[in-house]
Amino acid sequence: MENTLNKFEHIGKDIEQGENVSRPSVGYWSDAWRRLKQNKLAMIGLVIIIIYVIMAIFGESMVSFNFRSNDYENMNISPNSVHWFGTDALGRDLWARVWAGARISLMIGLVSAVMQMTLGVLVGGVAGYFGGMFDLIVMRVTEILDSIPFLVFVILIMMVVGSGVIPIIIAFALTGWIAMARLVRGQVLQLKEQEFMLAAKSMGASSFRLIAKHLIPNMAGVLIVTLTMKIPQAIFAEAFLSYIGIGVMPPQTSWGQLANLGAQNMQVFPYQLLIPAFFISTMMLSLQIFGDGLRDALDPKLRK
Amino acid sequence: MSRYVIQRLIMAVVTILAVATLIFFLIRLLPGDPFSDPKVPEDIQLRQKAYYGLDKPMYEQYYIYIKNIVKGNLGYSLRYKGRTVNSIITDSFPYSADLGIRALIFSTIAGIFMGIIAALKKGKGWDNITMIIAILGVSVPSFVVGSLLQYFLAVKFKLFPVAQYTSTLHTILPTFALGIGTLATLARLMRTSMLDVVSTDYIKSAKAKGLKEYQLTWKHQIRNAILPVVTVVGMNVATLLTGTFVIENIFAIPGLGKYYVLGIQNLDYPMISGLTLVFAVFLVSTQLIVDLLYGFIDPRIRVSGKRGD
Numbered sequence: 001m002e003n004t005l006n007k008f009e010h011i012g013k014d015i016e017q018g019e020n021v022s023r024p025s026v027g028y029w030s031d032a033w034r035r036l037k038q039n040k041l042a043m044i045g046l047v048i049i050i051i052y053v054i055m056a057i058f059g060e061s062m063v064s065f066n067f068r069s070n071d072y073e074n075m076n077i078s079p080n081s082v083h084w085f086g087t088d089a090l091g092r093d094l095w096a097r098v099w100a101g102a103r104i105s106l107m108i109g110l111v112s113a114v115m116q117m118t119l120g121v122l123v124g125g126v127a128g129y130f131g132g133m134f135d136l137i138v139m140r141v142t143e144i145l146d147s148i149p150f151l152v153f154v155i156l157i158m159m160v161v162g163s164g165v166i167p168i169i170i171a172f173a174l175t176g177w178i179a180m181a182r183l184v185r186g187q188v189l190q191l192k193e194q195e196f197m198l199a200a201k202s203m204g205a206s207s208f209r210l211i212a213k214h215l216i217p218n219m220a221g222v223l224i225v226t227l228t229m230k231i232p233q234a235i236f237a238e239a240f241l242s243y244i245g246i247g248v249m250p251p252q253t254s255w256g257q258l259a260n261l262g263a264q265n266m267q268v269f270p271y272q273l274l275i276p277a278f279f280i281s282t283m284m285l286s287l288q289i290f291g292d293g294l295r296d297a298l299d300p301k302l303r304k
Numbered sequence: 305m306s307r308y309v310i311q312r313l314i315m316a317v318v319t320i321l322a323v324a325t326l327i328f329f330l331i332r333l334l335p336g337d338p339f340s341d342p343k344v345p346e347d348i349q350l351r352q353k354a355y356y357g358l359d360k361p362m363y364e365q366y367y368i369y370i371k372n373i374v375k376g377n378l379g380y381s382l383r384y385k386g387r388t389v390n391s392i393i394t395d396s397f398p399y400s401a402d403l404g405i406r407a408l409i410f411s412t413i414a415g416i417f418m419g420i421i422a423a424l425k426k427g428k429g430w431d432n433i434t435m436i437i438a439i440l441g442v443s444v445p446s447f448v449v450g451s452l453l454q455y456f457l458a459v460k461f462k463l464f465p466v467a468q469y470t471s472t473l474h475t476i477l478p479t480f481a482l483g484i485g486t487l488a489t490l491a492r493l494m495r496t497s498m499l500d501v502v503s504t505d506y507i508k509s510a511k512a513k514g515l516k517e518y519q520l521t522w523k524h525q526i527r528n529a530i531l532p533v534v535t536v537v538g539m540n541v542a543t544l545l546t547g548t549f550v551i552e553n554i555f556a557i558p559g560l561g562k563y564y565v566l567g568i569q570n571l572d573y574p575m576i577s578g579l580t581l582v583f584a585v586f587l588v589s590t591q592l593i594v595d596l597l598y599g600f601i602d603p604r605i606r607v608s609g610k611r612g613d
Contacts, residue, residue, distance in 0.1 A: 143315075144322040147588045149542040151549075152580055155568060159576070160333045236445060243447050243550055244565045256445075263451045263554075267459060277448040284443035 035297040042293020045286035052283055056106055059099030067100035068251045076269050085275050097253055104254040108238045112172035113230035120180020128188030142178045163249050172234050187219045221298035228291035232284045255280045316588045323584040324373055327577045378578035383570045389578035392563055400559035403478055404544050411483035412537055419494020441488025446547050450481035450554040467556040482551045486540045493536055497529040538594030542587055
């Protein structure tokens with residue numbers, strides 16, 4: 001017995017070591033990223049989005065044509081080794097036009113989504129946080145605006161501000177904040193009653209600190225997911241507006257406008273519609289599945 | 305329940321008046337004057353202005369405008385000389401309504417059905433097929449679907465008539481093109497909703513009581529899962545409504561959407577404001593119907609008179 005006892009030596013308690021975190025802690029964002037990486041579909045979507053964004057920047061300069069130069073000798077040429085996607089009815093190179101259009105479409109999608117979010121967070125946040133008269137008015141206004149179809153509302157605004165890229169962005173921002181403000185208000189109302197808010201308040205945090213340090217970080221996941229859902233919506237709406245002839249004005253071009261021009265020649269030169277339609281659809285698809293994946297990754301309810 | 309109905313009715317009327325007000329001021333914000341055409345003699349311009357009350361102060365104009373709307377008078381089209389917006393609406397609305405209702409019925413029934421099948425066969429072939437259709441439906445713009453259907457099924461294979469809207473066979477392609485987006489949304493939603501319901505306690509207890517599989521699915525799962533879908537059906541009426549703009553254009557259907565697009569292209573202000581108002585009234589009434597319908601489907605609302613979230 002003596003022998004075994006000697007083999008064990010009492011080394012005392014090392015409190016410092018006990019408190020040490022031996023593994024790196026996994027924060028909210030790195031955890032979300034880890035989960036997103038496991039979602040193959042979402043990663044495919046992300047890769048396609050990145051490729052399209054890079055091509056929107058550099059695609060046009062890969063060929064010797066630009067999106068507005070006409071070549072009346074080569075009109076309506078099917079895709080070949082010189083014109084990779086063929087040419088349109090005015091002899092413009094479709095490869096160059098597709099990527100120039102991507103630039104406009106993606107910009108409209110991103111900028112208008114960010115503007116909608118900013119407006120929505122401001123209005124919805126103030127309405128939800130402070131409540132009272134402002135909240136009441138905002139909610140009644142959103143209820144009324146909700147009963148005009150989104151696109152009809154956009155069309156009405158565009159008749160006042162004109163056609164073109166910037167008016168489209170303005171019109172989307174002015175209509176899209178409604179849904180965003182509602183979402184943010186709901187989130188704020190929910191979070192406001194939680195214990196960590198009470199704790200922060202009882203320690204004397206100011207309203208600004210409460211909003212900036214506690215409310216916004218807690219809503220970030222929901223907001224980012226909504227943002228990725230708003231981008232395809234805006235691209236879709238832009239395509240619709242360009243299709244009915246009040247969207248992006250020539251010589252500028254967008255995917256919607258290309259599809260519109262292609263649809264006119266559909267019966268004779270189907271590739272002119274099929275090519276832009278392919279890019280709109282795959283971009284939509286990628287944004288959707290990436291948004292879905294992001295939602296799954298950021299939703300704390302799914303954490304285990 | 306009756307208090308709830310009255311409350312909702314008042315809210316609907318207020319909403320429509322507010323929309324009319326918004327249109328009134330948006331139109332006044334538009335650059336230019338619809339009657340300052342140099343070809344038109346000045347006294348006629350003045351008479352036109354007097355007819356619309358444009359020579360009167362703003363508050364009086366507004367009063368007349370609202371009075372006309374209450375009477376149901378939407379004014380004259382600027383593009384189609386001598387035709388009132390009302391007559392254009394009565395001519396074209398039946399086409400749009402027919403197409404819209406067909407698309408709504410098709411997309412609702414098919415969407416819910418596909419969602420149910422996908423949820424019951426989760427992870428199997430049917431689920432995958434349904435979800436691929438659903439994702440394609442939300443990713444491909446309706447004008448692309450419409451053009452492709454028209455090209456392949458009508459022009460190439462001659463299975464359907466290319467355009468116009470005169471027989472049941474004519475309605476199939478436009479209905480499908482218009483409804484596919486909504487179908488996709490509803491199928492996805494129904495699937496999620498069904499899968500949410502499966503893990504609830506009342507399904508477990510129904511199972512524990514020894515209910516048969518089909519009873520469980522029909523009486524408990526589907527009935528509960530369909531509730532959130534009904535709300536979305538109401539919201540999708542707006543999507544279908546604006547969807548008709550392009551579908552009517554592709555298939556040459558003489559409906560409201562076509563006039564709306566033409567109105568925009570021709571800057572026909574009375575037409576745009578009149579049609580927008582019609583859209584708003586239509587949308588508000590469908591939302592009202594859906595809300596009231598919700599009360600009948602969900603007993604919790606019937607009791608409390610409020611919509612519980």
